[in-house]
Amino acid sequence: MPSFSLAHIIRLVLALYLVLATSVAEAYIGPGAGISFLQGVWVALVGIVLSVVAIVLLPFKLLIRNFGEVKAVLVLVGLGVLAWLVYEYQPQVIPEKVSGRTIVLGFDGMDPQLAQRWMKEGLMPNFTRLAESGSFQKLATTNPAQSPVAWSSFATGTGPGEHGVFDFLRRSTDTYVPDFSISDTQPTKYTVDLFGLKIPSDGGEIINRRIGEPFWMTAEKTGLNAVVLRVPVTYPPDPIYHMLSGMGVPDLLGSQGTYSIFTTERLESTENRRIKRVIPDQNGLVETALVGPDNPIAEGKALLQPFTVEPAPRGVQINISGKSFGLKEGQWSDWVGVDFDVLGPLHISGMLRFLLLQTYPVLKLYVSPIHIDPYDPAVPISSPPGFAADLADKIGLYHTIGMPEETWSLNEDQISDEDYLAVIRTTLAEREAMWYSALEAHNTELAVAVFVQTDRVSHMFYRGLDEEHPLHSQTGANVRGAVQWIYQEADRVLGETLRRMNPDDQLVVLSDHGFAPFRKAVHLNRWLAETGYLKFKPGQQDTDALFSGVDWAQTKAYALGLNGIFINQQGREPKGSVSIVETEALKAKITEQLVNAADPETGDSLVRRVFDRKDIYPGLANAEAPDLVVGYEKNYRASWQTTLGGTPQELVEANEQKWSGDHCIDPSLVPGVLFTSFPLSREVKNIQDIPDLILDLLEARIDD
Numbered sequence: 001m002p003s004f005s006l007a008h009i010i011r012l013v014l015a016l017y018l019v020l021a022t023s024v025a026e027a028y029i030g031p032g033a034g035i036s037f038l039q040g041v042w043v044a045l046v047g048i049v050l051s052v053v054a055i056v057l058l059p060f061k062l063l064i065r066n067f068g069e070v071k072a073v074l075v076l077v078g079l080g081v082l083a084w085l086v087y088e089y090q091p092q093v094i095p096e097k098v099s100g101r102t103i104v105l106g107f108d109g110m111d112p113q114l115a116q117r118w119m120k121e122g123l124m125p126n127f128t129r130l131a132e133s134g135s136f137q138k139l140a141t142t143n144p145a146q147s148p149v150a151w152s153s154f155a156t157g158t159g160p161g162e163h164g165v166f167d168f169l170r171r172s173t174d175t176y177v178p179d180f181s182i183s184d185t186q187p188t189k190y191t192v193d194l195f196g197l198k199i200p201s202d203g204g205e206i207i208n209r210r211i212g213e214p215f216w217m218t219a220e221k222t223g224l225n226a227v228v229l230r231v232p233v234t235y236p237p238d239p240i241y242h243m244l245s246g247m248g249v250p251d252l253l254g255s256q257g258t259y260s261i262f263t264t265e266r267l268e269s270t271e272n273r274r275i276k277r278v279i280p281d282q283n284g285l286v287e288t289a290l291v292g293p294d295n296p297i298a299e300g301k302a303l304l305q306p307f308t309v310e311p312a313p314r315g316v317q318i319n320i321s322g323k324s325f326g327l328k329e330g331q332w333s334d335w336v337g338v339d340f341d342v343l344g345p346l347h348i349s350g351m352l353r354f355l356l357l358q359t360y361p362v363l364k365l366y367v368s369p370i371h372i373d374p375y376d377p378a379v380p381i382s383s384p385p386g387f388a389a390d391l392a393d394k395i396g397l398y399h400t401i402g403m404p405e406e407t408w409s410l411n412e413d414q415i416s417d418e419d420y421l422a423v424i425r426t427t428l429a430e431r432e433a434m435w436y437s438a439l440e441a442h443n444t445e446l447a448v449a450v451f452v453q454t455d456r457v458s459h460m461f462y463r464g465l466d467e468e469h470p471l472h473s474q475t476g477a478n479v480r481g482a483v484q485w486i487y488q489e490a491d492r493v494l495g496e497t498l499r500r501m502n503p504d505d506q507l508v509v510l511s512d513h514g515f516a517p518f519r520k521a522v523h524l525n526r527w528l529a530e531t532g533y534l535k536f537k538p539g540q541q542d543t544d545a546l547f548s549g550v551d552w553a554q555t556k557a558y559a560l561g562l563n564g565i566f567i568n569q570q571g572r573e574p575k576g577s578v579s580i581v582e583t584e585a586l587k588a589k590i591t592e593q594l595v596n597a598a599d600p601e602t603g604d605s606l607v608r609r610v611f612d613r614k615d616i617y618p619g620l621a622n623a624e625a626p627d628l629v630v631g632y633e634k635n636y637r638a639s640w641q642t643t644l645g646g647t648p649q650e651l652v653e654a655n656e657q658k659w660s661g662d663h664c665i666d667p668s669l670v671p672g673v674l675f676t677s678f679p680l681s682r683e684v685k686n687i688q689d690i691p692d693l694i695l696d697l698l699e700a701r702i703d704d
């Protein structure tokens, strides 16, 4: 009987390699402007064609040639059984139980005064116990007191001047247009035209804009393992033992959460392009399509996901992506996986949830942002890449985008308070399941998780707590206590965490900042216009968002983001009008005037302090820092219009939106909290001191 020659074996191995290569070479598609094919469409296409040919023909040919037909089939069956046995009975590596762990639990936006109040009232017994047996203190936040800035300091132990994150938004240095600060997707450099398709020849690159080494990387360098779950500004993920990215992960459109609404109602305006009017046929059947990400190989064309809606008892029946399910009014659907077909086997996977806001005769159907699917992530959301899917195996599908709490849809009154709280309960349960599974695994020396629900509920329901908020009286009695409820939930999560700790584990609980009422919005660009620093184009009295009506040649300063003022500096801004020599004097003048600015209605001061970047941002990464950072007084905050460059007529406006609590004010007014399960033997003043504390705990552990 002829035996296999070396050449035969090489060819078999090659065929097997091609099979494997094809499954790996699935397109890794980045949403938004910079669609990136990390593995490359070329690899996929060539791999598919070659491997299909090779797989189908080569092994058969070889086997038949060497063994004859019957024996060849027997050999194939034997190989299959062998492969199955190897897969089924591979030795399971059971990790050793790690003891003496350092556990870090973050509650975004937990305020020391509120925590103290409810601890005193006996509503937060676990926090009280922790404070009594260990320590409790205020923890100073960053300047400005914003989550991406503060959690970047938490990670790196440095200030914004070194880690380079200064605000949710940053200015684009060539257009003045605000841009997202946390991550950046560099577009693919070259595309090749092929049969009218645009094929990207390389993968665009996704970068985390945070500079510096996070403490979990430092810990891993000393041979320890870390699990880090949903910490803000961890996208793309750091290459550690286990990480699931948090704030910064986009939806499938590349945005931070774009929802859609389908309604049979006539639309008053066509401004919001995600609200679509649909016309049912005589049976009520609606045939429509959800707009997905841009087609990565056909420029300017979006991929579509067709679906239908029809009347059903007490609700609707939805058919999408081969699935059919009923939905009642006020009900959120389970996760629905959707595939946007690109070409052949190339597709972009996502998942979404429906919420039936209103049923027939006037249909109103809400569709959540399209989330990255943990089983088939279009962008990297975990480390290692398979960790996101492992988590889904354990706890079921979960929200993946950075800020999944449907905050915008509530603020724009598209969904109700109850609908919103239903999402909060869901994301809270998901985070809890992940966190407890990480703690129960006992396989890392360091475990870190941030729960953001405390922040999101405080933002949206402070109006229930703050009797002087313009919306207080309109806030339903059933949701007035929502902030207290979420603090009690945090206490419950703490209790569950403590239950899963060994006596030699050490716990650090902290928040990134506190909270304050947001009763009035300050149109800071209007103030700059009134004081003559910002000028409009001839004949214009104002500008809409993105500064379209601004006369840059005459403009000396502009506000952008939640706390920043930028000097329109020559050589730096695209149409700069102020020389470097004039800049310092101009900053001093604006500061002097702004701290004296008063609320026209009450005479109250609007701004407590104005900070000069040269005083607060020592470091090498401060090129993008605002020239002045505005520390608003309590009750005030920059208006939403200001953050994007708009100038409504009034200087100060009552805040009639549900986003009613905030923290983007003078940082000394909104410190966070720090609790430890052990007495603190060192001074910890600021959130950027936390990495030193944690690394010392880990080091003490190694020395043991």
Ligand SMILES: [Zn+2]
Pocket (backbone or CB within 6 Å): 109, 147, 455, 456, 459, 663
């Ligand atoms: Zn917040």
